[in-house]
Amino acid sequence: MNENIIAFILSVLAGLVSGWLVWIFRYVIGNRKHLLITIKAMRLWNTEIRVSISYLFRIRVSGKYMLVKGNRIDQYQPVGGVFKMLPSFKDIKHNYEITDDDRLPIDETSKDDLRIRVQGKHLVKLLSWFYTRKNREVGVHREFYEEMIKTGILEIDSLRSFTPEYCKTVNTNIHYSKHFKCKEILIYEIYELDLTEQEEKRIVEYVRDNSNKAILASQDDICKECIDLDGSSKKIGEHAKHIL
Structure with missing residues (x-):
């Protein structure tokens, strides 16, 4: 030649x-702010990744942590829930080729949850979008009302004085979910509540009378992911450790 x-x-x-x-x-x-995720996402360029972005409350009473019974899974877990997408998210959802995560049934309660699926090539852009706080729910009062006020654990006055303090953001990085049998990344924003003596008293009384709905768990219980109630072992959600 x-x-x-x-x-x-x-x-x-x-x-x-x-x-x-x-x-x-x-x-x-x-994308250096998400360097490790960026590198992993590049390797999963056309692979669908499950993404769930939530907020959890650290509610401490008498040196223990309040957990409530999950509605979807038979376990005790922190008060909190998944952030919601707003209608203005529609274009981003289309541009990033995002699909709803249907591994859990979607109903009126879970509709528009930021529990979604996206290919690796769009993951970092999605995370960067989330931190802009645009086109999505930014308040954390909704689940507090649903799980603490509406249930009667606390009175409506507690919502008026509701001033949660941001503690940290937990990012699990991309990993394989044995439960959902796919790659996933979970992000949790952790907030702490500063309770009054009256509020602590109401929680203690509620837990005492409704241990099938809420418990006060020790750090050891949460780390073990189980608690003994009346001689029976009850599961504590793995993600509860993030409020410690």
């Missing part, structure tokens, strides 16, 4: 490789 042709082919290949490397470099630098 003519040396000039070989040189030309090598030059073209070198240009393609260098261009590809430059693109990777720019992609990684542009």
